[in-house]
Amino acid sequence: MRWSLTTRVAGPIARLLRDNPVLLLAGPHSAGPIEALVRTWNPQPTRDDDGVMHVADGVRWHGPLRLEPSLTAEAELPGGWSTAYAAQAARRRVRIPDGRAGEALRRKYVRDIPVGAEALAWSLVTGLARQLDGAARLPGCPPYAVEPEDTVYCVYGHDALPWQVLRTVVGLAIPDLARNGSVAPNDYCLDRPGLLEIRVRPFADDEFLPYALRARASDGWPHSLYRFSALPQPTAGDTAKVVERLRQAATLLAEVIGGVVLDGEGFPVADG
Incomplete structure (x- = not known):
């Protein structure tokens, strides 16, 4: 009905x-x-x-x-x-x-x-x-208005870039990134302390694939996930500025590597 x-x-x-x-x-x-x-x-x-x-x-x-x-x-x-x-x-x-x-x-x-x-x-x-x-x-919870710091951008791509290359690619939008942890060449994190981070990791074979990607996905793609997230700033406006820089960096990365950028909820992110 x-x-x-x-x-x-x-x-x-x-x-x-x-x-x-x-x-x-x-x-x-x-x-x-x-x-x-x-x-x-x-x-x-x-x-x-x-x-x-x-x-x-x-x-x-x-x-x-x-x-x-x-x-x-x-x-x-x-x-x-x-x-x-x-x-x-x-x-x-x-x-x-x-x-x-x-x-x-x-x-x-x-x-x-x-x-x-x-x-x-x-x-x-x-x-x-x-x-x-x-x-x-959500049932049993108070209404939720999405805050700027809750915004996440996810870039799905082929094999992960080395961290030095990723830092260079997104440097126009987010300069002065540094590596703050590394498990493997395809599993690491770049950040600006207190401001933002980019978490890079392999995309697992059994991992949930967003519906927006399913027409494109194959055995060879995606292999990697780049997750861009912001930390709360003193004001919502300051946080929104950081989020915009993340969006610019994520869309730039997707263009360079031939990837796709979605938000954290699985919606495609427009360039611009």
């Missing part, structure tokens, strides 16, 4: 919104432009006999849904949003391990980290929230 902007409050719709990752938007949003964005994340979704789009293994896409006050309350959503989309997926969570990032993860995921189909659904709604100035809500 597919619901539209004119849908009235109903128990099943409220449960759909309450129990699944949800994209929250201000103002009316028609299905066409949102679906076009979803298709950049997965260019080959399918539809079932009810017309519901299956956007990933185990993930069904519903919307737009008008958030009238009664539906908002019944679905236990925050006020101030007028339109919602639900990425329906079976709930599956794992506990957050102890470690350096554990405290920040526990603030973001108060009911543990989603995995499996729910993790795919969460990546989709958070990536859309970033692009559309919306928010994402």
